[in-house]
Amino acid sequence: MPPLSSFVLEGTARLRLGPHPDRARQDAETLLLHLLGKNTAWLMAHGDKLLPDDLSLSYSELLERRYCGEPIQYIVGEMEFYGLPFRVTPDVLIPRPETEYLVEKVLELAASFPVPRIVDVGTGSGAIAVALAHKLPHAAVTAIDLSAATLAIARENAKRNGVAFRFLEGDLLAPVAEERFDFIVSNPPYVPETDRATLSVEVREYEPALALFAGDDGLEVYRRLIPAAFDALTPGGFVALEIGYGQSVAITELLTRSGFEQIEFVPDLQGIPRVACAQRPS
Ligand SMILES: C[S@@+](CC[C@H](N)C(=O)[O-])C[C@H]1O[C@@H](n2cnc3c(N)ncnc32)[C@H](O)[C@@H]1O
CATH class of the missing domain: 1.10.8 (Helicase, Ruva Protein; domain 3)
Structure with a gap:
């Protein structure tokens, strides 16, 4: 041997x-x-x-x-996000390093809130919600996903990282219809259906379609989520969304139309806008 x-x-x-x-x-x-x-x-x-x-x-x-x-993360069932260990299975999207920009931005903004109420829409593996709860132990975090199988993994990841918060199954903000939040954060599906053939085999064949695609132009989820987020925010509260390549103009329009102000984008190392952030006026 x-x-x-x-x-x-x-x-x-x-x-x-x-x-x-x-x-x-x-x-x-x-x-x-x-x-x-x-x-x-x-x-x-x-x-x-x-x-x-x-x-x-x-x-x-x-x-x-x-x-x-098959993605290496699914084979070994493990990966790191924001320096924390996460279990990943084919039920959840593999968290991407770009999503750490979203976590960073929310941490920066949340510093001025004594007890920030945060909801993560489309939590997947729980990457964003767990990272935020870990860094902000005083925050009240809620994680929502349409998929029960996904939520089971997110729960496991919260436990593994020693954080506890609320998990709800449902469509976008519907499970918290009567509540108000200081932060609505989301990395929703944003890949145009028309781009399906251009994706790598790893993504197209192995990652959950529910986590990836959002209509022909990739904006279908944002179109529903952005106005719903405005209604669910407290005055002065923030929405923070990961966005796809080339979507910043359309997202600016959707945010403006819903009444958001102070719209800004966080670029990645290549200068590509990756996170849209906006405030509900006080
Ligand atoms: C791009 S993945 C993001 C996962 C995780 N937040 C991350 O950043 O790695 C999008 C997630 O949104 C969920 N999702 C898709 N449509 C949804 C809807 N209408 N309501 C709630 N969750 C939804 C999917 O199941 C998936 O877990």
Whole structure:
């Protein structure tokens, strides 16, 4: 039986033929470490150790799944968002690093609220709600999603990160129709249906369609969410939304039409507007 380092090399060679040759080595190593329950530092020190026979077959199976395009996060079932550990399954969108801009912006604005009431619409894995609850232990957080399976994962992630808050199943803000909030935050589905064919296999074939698509122009959810958010905010409260590439003009129009003021966009490192933020006038 060859040593672990040879398995990494063999795995890398296999994944170089797959959809992400650039990440072949990293993925091959991640899959092996996942099976062994060890970290990279351990592998560096123990690359000459032998892989138990039963794990050799499991390793080949994991490599094949990755070779076929299954996202590495679904295979290992784990990832980090905002420095916190999250469980991810095919029921939830894999949280993206860009969404951390949304968390940052809300944390900045929430600093002046003694007990911010926050609702995360379309919570998915709970990434945004858990990160906010973790950083703002005094906040009253509510997480909503249309999917019960998704909410089960979000609940698990809250527990895992030692935070507790309310989870509600339903359409957008319908489950909290009678309530008012200081912050309505959301990373809703915003991919145009017409872009489906342009998405990578990893996204198109493996991530939940409910988390991705929002009508032909990608704006269908914002069109309903933005006016509903205005009504559900306290005067002076904020809406913060992740937006898709090229959507800032349409979002400005929707926010203005609903009565929002102080509209601003947070750009990513490439200068692309990623988060729209606006205030309900006092
Ligand atoms: C883009 S994902 C975002 C997940 C998570 N907030 C994140 O940032 O990683 C959108 C989420 O919205 C949920 N969703 C889609 N339509 C919805 C609706 N009408 N009402 C509530 N949630 C909805 C989906 O189930 C999915 O979990």
